[in-house]
Amino acid sequence: MTWLVTGGAGYIGSHVVQAFGAVGLGCVVLDDLSSGHAEFVPEDVPLVRGSILDTDLVADTIVRHGVVGVVHLAGFKYAGVSVQRPLHTYEQNVTGTAHLLEAMSSQGVDAMVFSSSAAVYGTPDTSLVTEQTPTTPESPYGESKLIGEWLLRDQAVAAGLRHTSLRYFNVVGSATPDLYDTSPHNLFPLVLDAIAEGRTPRINGTDYPTPDGTCVRDYVHVADLAVSHVAAARALAEGRPLERVYNLGSGDGVSVREIMTAVAQVTGVDFEPQTAPRRAGDPARIVASGELAARDLDWQMRHSLTDMVASAWEARSSH
Numbered sequence: 001m002t003w004l005v006t007g008g009a010g011y012i013g014s015h016v017v018q019a020f021g022a023v024g025l026g027c028v029v030l031d032d033l034s035s036g037h038a039e040f041v042p043e044d045v046p047l048v049r050g051s052i053l054d055t056d057l058v059a060d061t062i063v064r065h066g067v068v069g070v071v072h073l074a075g076f077k078y079a080g081v082s083v084q085r086p087l088h089t090y091e092q093n094v095t096g097t098a099h100l101l102e103a104m105s106s107q108g109v110d111a112m113v114f115s116s117s118a119a120v121y122g123t124p125d126t127s128l129v130t131e132q133t134p135t136t137p138e139s140p141y142g143e144s145k146l147i148g149e150w151l152l153r154d155q156a157v158a159a160g161l162r163h164t165s166l167r168y169f170n171v172v173g174s175a176t177p178d179l180y181d182t183s184p185h186n187l188f189p190l191v192l193d194a195i196a197e198g199r200t201p202r203i204n205g206t207d208y209p210t211p212d213g214t215c216v217r218d219y220v221h222v223a224d225l226a227v228s229h230v231a232a233a234r235a236l237a238e239g240r241p242l243e244r245v246y247n248l249g250s251g252d253g254v255s256v257r258e259i260m261t262a263v264a265q266v267t268g269v270d271f272e273p274q275t276a277p278r279r280a281g282d283p284a285r286i287v288a289s290g291e292l293a294a295r296d297l298d299w300q301m302r303h304s305l306t307d308m309v310a311s312a313w314e315a316r317s318s319h
Contacts, residue, residue, distance in 0.1 A: 002026040007074030009036030019226035028065040052096040058103035069111035082141035093144035111236040116165040120146040129288040164242040173308040175223035180315035205278030216253035216285040221303035228297040249288025
């Protein structure tokens with residue numbers, strides 16, 4: 001039983017592939033390596049270099065490897081940049097998903113786990129986000145992920161697609177030093193790169209209505225996230241019913257200043273962060289409940305904030 005992992009050479013995708021391997025489930029990776037890394041894919045896992053926009057390539061990969069389901073992580077993931085590149089974002093995340101679904105349908109593959117995002121919620125007006133919180137995305141990226149969910153919903157009606165969408169919050173850490181976050185926009189890489197290069201990390205906004213004045217966000221360890229992808233795939237393979245969407249959140253927030261403190265403790269570099277004004281559009285707090293995922297997808301917070309920072313620092317220091 002082989003699962004196709006699109007985007008499986010990326011930071012999150014490679015952890016998902018590793019989690020599949022840990023339980024003896026076969027994978028094949030499809031990735032155009034625009035932001036992924038071939039060396040992130042295990043040697044015993046086939047890597048097909050190409051785009052989900054290439055319907056024939058996807059269909060051929062499905063046939064060639066006996067694919068029974070798809071974990072779809074491929075996409076353009078930079079929310080801020082998507083405002084400047086909306087057409088590219090929609091092509092990769094919406095048109096690409098449509099082509100992928102077309103290839104799956106043509107080959108009779110009817111199971112998909114979709115990588116969605118907390119960006120579908122925009123700036124929620126609640127202290128704890130649930131799956132019932134209104135979706136009001138504020139970027140082309142967030143909009144594209146919500147449309148991806150709609151495509152799956154509509155394909156379920158039209159062709160019997162069995163599916164679920166996992167809405168990620170802030171994914172951090174590493175399961176192994178060989179796999180790490182190379183995003184130029186995410187907080188952990190930015191802070192750890194600054195420390196490694198002798199620069200002082202910066203906090204944007206210290207006057208929010210939060211306990212220490214800095215933004216509160218929901219951070220989850222990438223290894224925990226990967227386990228729940230495997231659980232979702234297994235549930236679909238076994239015909240067990242799943243919710244249409246799940247939040248993969250901790251239920252508890254961490255402030256930017258708390259992260260800075262943890263970084264100083266883990267790295268042994270004593271620093272006082274620089275402070276700057278708020279960035280436009282940054283909400284004070286976004287934290288999500290993971291109760292439904294805990295019930296259905298083996299979702300647990302197995303790692304502390306210190307674990308998250310330490311594993312990310314070890315991976316950063318190893319390359």
